[in-house]
Amino acid sequence: MLPTVASFLSQLTQTLLVVLLAPLMAGWVNQCRAWLQNRSAPGLLQPYRVLMKLFNKDAVLAHNASPVFRCAPYIQFGCMALAASIVPIIETNLLFAPAADVIALVGIFALARVFSSLAAMDVGTSFGSLGARREMLVASLSEPALLMVFFTPLLIAKSSSLNTIVDTIAHSPFTLYPSLAFAAVAFVMVLLAENARIPVDNPATHLELTMIHEALILEYSGRHLALIEWATAIKLTTYCAIGIALFAPWGIAAGGDWQLLPGAIGALVLKLALAGAALALVETVSAKMRIFRAPEFLGMAFLLAVLGMLIYLLLGA
Amino acid sequence: MALSAQLINVFAALMLLVAFAMLAQRRVRSLIDLFACQGALLAANCAIVAWNTGLSHLYISAFITLILKVLVLPYILFRLITRLNLKSDVETLIKIPTTMLIGIMLVVFAFNLAIPISQLAGTVTRGTLGIAIAVVLLSFLMMITRRKAVPQVIGFLAMENGLFFAATSATYGMPMVVELGILLDVLVGVLILGIFFFQVREAFDSLDLKHMEKLKESDG
Numbered sequence: 059m060l061p062t063v064a065s066f067l068s069q070l071t072q073t074l075l076v077v078l079l080a081p082l083m084a085g086w087v088n089q090c091r092a093w094l095q096n097r098s099a100p101g102l103l104q105p106y107r108v109l110m111k112l113f114n115k116d117a118v119l120a121h122n123a124s125p126v127f128r129c130a131p132y133i134q135f136g137c138m139a140l141a142a143s144i145v146p147i148i149e150t151n152l153l154f155a156p157a158a159d160v161i162a163l164v165g166i167f168a169l170a171r172v173f174s175s176l177a178a179m180d181v182g183t184s185f186g187s188l189g190a191r192r193e194m195l196v197a198s199l200s201e202p203a204l205l206m207v208f209f210t211p212l213l214i215a216k217s218s219s220l221n222t223i224v225d226t227i228a229h230s231p232f233t234l235y236p237s238l239a240f241a242a243v244a245f246v247m248v249l250l251a252e253n254a255r256i257p258v259d260n261p262a263t264h265l266e267l268t269m270i271h272e273a274l275i276l277e278y279s280g281r282h283l284a285l286i287e288w289a290t291a292i293k294l295t296t297y298c299a300i301g302i303a304l305f306a307p308w309g310i311a312a313g314g315d316w317q318l319l320p321g322a323i324g325a326l327v328l329k330l331a332l333a334g335a336a337l338a339l340v341e342t343v344s345a346k347m348r349i350f351r352a353p354e355f356l357g358m359a360f361l362l363a364v365l366g367m368l369i370y371l372l373l374g375a
Numbered sequence: 376m377a378l379s380a381q382l383i384n385v386f387a388a389l390m391l392l393v394a395f396a397m398l399a400q401r402r403v404r405s406l407i408d409l410f411a412c413q414g415a416l417l418a419a420n421c422a423i424v425a426w427n428t429g430l431s432h433l434y435i436s437a438f439i440t441l442i443l444k445v446l447v448l449p450y451i452l453f454r455l456i457t458r459l460n461l462k463s464d465v466e467t468l469i470k471i472p473t474t475m476l477i478g479i480m481l482v483v484f485a486f487n488l489a490i491p492i493s494q495l496a497g498t499v500t501r502g503t504l505g506i507a508i509a510v511v512l513l514s515f516l517m518m519i520t521r522r523k524a525v526p527q528v529i530g531f532l533a534m535e536n537g538l539f540f541a542a543t544s545a546t547y548g549m550p551m552v553v554e555l556g557i558l559l560d561v562l563v564g565v566l567i568l569g570i571f572f573f574q575v576r577e578a579f580d581s582l583d584l585k586h587m588e589k590l591k592e593s594d595g
Contacts (some may be wrong), residue, residue: 233381234378234381234382234384234385236384236385236387236388236389237388239385239388240388240392353472354471354472357472357475358399358475361395361475361476361478361479362392364479365391365392365395365479365482368479368482368483368486369388369391369506371486372486372489372502372505372506373384373387373388373502373503374502
């Protein structure tokens with residue numbers, strides 16, 4: 059099948075939508091957190107201002123930085139933009155969808171992570187390697203959990219393509235799937251760990267004892283830092299979009315149906331806003347764990363995902 | 376599938392989740408909350424089965440379950456741990472992540488065990504029999520891995536919940552007389568065990584059951 063202009067346009071719309079909305083999503087989560095903590099927030103558009111400021115600054119590189127250090131931010135940004143274009147967020151018939159299924163999606167996230175860890179170790183500061191080691195500890199546990207989470211919807215739709223999964227769940231008579239509820243809880247736990255949110259990592263700290271993500275990017279500045287911050291925001295938005303696509307896909311238009319698009323965009327914005335508020339709530343009510351409790355937390359996520367799959371096999375729902 | 380049948384499946388899945396949460400829980404107080412939660416799920420499930428099948432005696436057992444397992448037993452247990460002044464965390468014999476892994480194995484075993492049985496049953500709830508067996512086995516595992524007396528009693532009560540659930544899913548509940556008898560037994564059992572706790576603590580200065588292993592009079 060040759061790609062038509064229409065499918066190309068819809069793919070472009072989706073990718074640009076996620077990439078451009080991502081900083082807004084980050085701002086919205088911060089706004090909600092500030093409300094819950096009785097602070098006044100820096101404003102919804104603050105992440106855009108930070109990105110502008112960083113892009114206008116000169117990048118400073120360490121003397122012994124290798125090309126890996128230079129190209130890692132571009133690779134991370136590229137991976138996240140690619141991941142954002144695979145997940146169906148407003149309609150299902152995506153041009154890029156045949157390129158990668160959910161398992162490849164996990165691989166794309168892993169590629170970005172490998173490069174961020176390599177770059178952190180490249181300069182040779184102790185903080186960088188400390189952060190890389192912690193990141194890999196968390197990642198090695200959250201990745202199998204994420205794969206397990208994907209297996210339940212995958213069994214329901216009998217396909218590993220996100221498009222087919224969304225089509226099966228959204229455009230068939232409403233059914234309660236207890237197995238999906240388990241997978242959803244596990245997915246939220248993985249989301250918190252992978253995006254360096256509070257029970258596992260605190261995105262707002264530079265305290266060396268606790269930081270994971272911030273330790274990785276300590277050596278970056280200027281446009282490199284801007285790209286990494288942007289990629290982080292896209293990652294968070296993409297994870298929310300995956301969650302929406304798997305567990306609440308109602309409102310996503312079937313491929314090629316242009317009249318449904320405005321409704322689909324409205325539904326998306328509403329769902330993302332709700333997801334951001336819920337994320338801020340989870341982060342406010344929970345305390346940061348010790349790093350050695352993280353394996354237990356992620357083990358729990360893995361267990362819930364396995365339970366979801368077992369329940370699907372037993373009950374068929 | 377009818378909505379009621381779907382709801383039965385959802386509640387069954389939640390029962391399993393609560394059983395795992397109890398296995399992972401470190402605090403006695405939260406353990407009692409979870410037990411009450413499991414009782415509420417059981418009562419709701421029973422009521423939905425009654426609604427689905429039109430069997431009125433199941434409404435009565437749902438109501439009795441609600442009163443006894445959500446209100447009375449948790450209240451008695453709360454009073455007990457307040458009077459015994461239990462605040463510390465529960466100690467487990469095996470580390471909790473390992474326990475969870477064993478739990479998963481038990482669930483797989485129970486599901487496999489239930490498949491031939493549920494093929495013989497003709498009830499709408501037959502699919503949930505595997506979950507009921509899994510809940511019984513998980514509660515049993517909890518009794519084995521806990522060292523203190525109170526969590527062991529909660530594990531025992533949770534096991535009774537699992538058996539009740541199994542009866543509901545396999546044959547739409549036991550005869551009323553049997554059901555009432557069991558519930559009365561459980562109530563009296565908890566009262567007696569409550570008194571027993573005080574005796575154990577008076578004798579050994581602790582509720583740790585490992586002291587009970589050296590009751591022999593020899594080589595003292």
